[in-house]
Amino acid sequence: MRVDVVYTGARVLTGPDFRPADAVAVHAGRVVALGADAAELDARSRIDLGGAVVVPGFHDAHNHMAWYGMQLTALDLSERTCRSVDDVYAAVAKAAAEQPPGSWIIGSGYDQNKLAGGHPTAEGLDRVAGEHFVQLKHTSGHMCVVNSAVLRQLDLANVPTGGDVVRDAEGRPTGLLREQAQRLLDPLRYPVPLEDVTRGIALASERYLAEGITSVQEAGIGRGLVGNTPIELAAYQQAREAGQLGVRTTLMVAAQSLRELDHAPSDDVVFGLDLGIRTGFGDDWLRIGPMKLFSDGSLIGRTCAMHEPFEGEPDNRGYFQMPEEDIAETIRKAHRSGWQIATHAIGDRAVSVVLDAYAAALAEFPRRDHRHRIEHCGVIGDADVARLAELGVIPVPQGRFVSELGDGMRAALGPSREDHCYRVRSFLAAGCVVPGSSDRPVVDGAPLPGIVDMVRRRTSSGVLLGADERVSAAEALRAYTFGSAFASFTEADRGTIEVGKLADFAVLSHDPTDPETLDEVRVLATVVGGDMVFERSGDAGT
Incomplete structure (x- = not known):
């Protein structure tokens, strides 16, 4: 031969x-x-x-490929360039001097936990770019800051459920839009042109291949909090046809892109995409993966749903992005219709609610190999770790969060709870298959630093976060290869x-x-x- x-x-x-x-x-x-x-x-x-x-080949089980690629051409506000809120204002001022009035200035990657002065404000942005439209995206993707020129265009009287517009002591908007309140920007910024999305995919592919990544799972296309356009799948097809989709890609479809389907009374396919398309449709290069559902928000942004209040904020336990009963019903319909489900849940209360919903759906419509997932599974108690394994649910934590976001997570949780976040060793010990993932561009998405962080678990300030949750280098490599393949039903061909x-x-x-x-x-x-x-x-x- x-x-x-x-x-x-x-x-x-x-x-x-x-x-x-x-x-x-x-x-x-x-x-x-x-x-x-x-x-x-x-x-x-x-x-x-x-x-x-x-x-x-490394396989990132949770990343935002198009978002990352498009961010490469945005104003970089990460700690690489900005150490204080004044640095942010200076970067915006420089961009304003180079762009005509009335144009958009888009910045990305700031983290108030790492900025002296905290969140930027509309008032501060007005001083340096009052004649422009400014949107600065938080590194988590769960909030953004806009200036007054943008605020005047928004329907602030109708804030979507599951989000809020932060106001100062006098009741004036500060410019900070959290969670679903970011949807107020849709009439101005959505949908993103396919050309821009396709270019982002191409740029991301180049970076991924240079990092040894050969497969990815895109954590939300279409509508909703992380979708770029209702026809986003077309951008991935265009990239593939142009030879610009360099990595094998599984697409999670935002729950808001699914709908009730006409069907015969005896059919279980009641909810999904037209023609009954669901998880598994596609080929080795491009395929449909889970339905992506958001249950809560961000740990470092202190919007995720917690059983107990955040450290230093006795009145803040976070919140859900939709009513709990709607979370359960969406999971029920998608599960009945044959979808794999990937639900974002970071707070321990959100994790409990999602596990309840999975358990109820499986009891009503038993399915042996569902491989439902909890994306992040950020804060979780021992009882729910056991329940996760018993139900066959896959936790999808991000090792790199410990180094880049760990100090902010510790501040949000306090010393009594900090060891209960991103519990990779506990998941493995319970019998779960754990994939490797980054949530890029929230943090650096290169797999090798992610593997190091799963092994070392040191925050950027040097604190050992959850010493008992460290794993071996071989276990971390297995997560970034076989674990991610298993989480996408592709372990027969890769991993x-x-x-x-x-x-x-x-x-x-x-x-x-x-x-x-x-x-x-x-x-x-x-x-x-x-x-x-x-x-x-x-x-x-x-």
């Missing part, structure tokens, strides 16, 4: 337990042989990887390097399962379907 390519001179970590082999053979986009069996095959091409380590599976892998400088060299690991090349689609200059392949 003559195969397409044999990669040699490598330490290939194969199978579910990362057994080493020294070669991998690929034909028609799939692995056909490993080790000595691969090395002996005749091949059209042979590539010596020079002693590099080969692992399954491990085995004969018959897709030939998607990352070529690394060091072994990421070795904690001693974890900080030194870098991506040398990325292979998708057997083709080397990214190579760091001078580092991989001869």
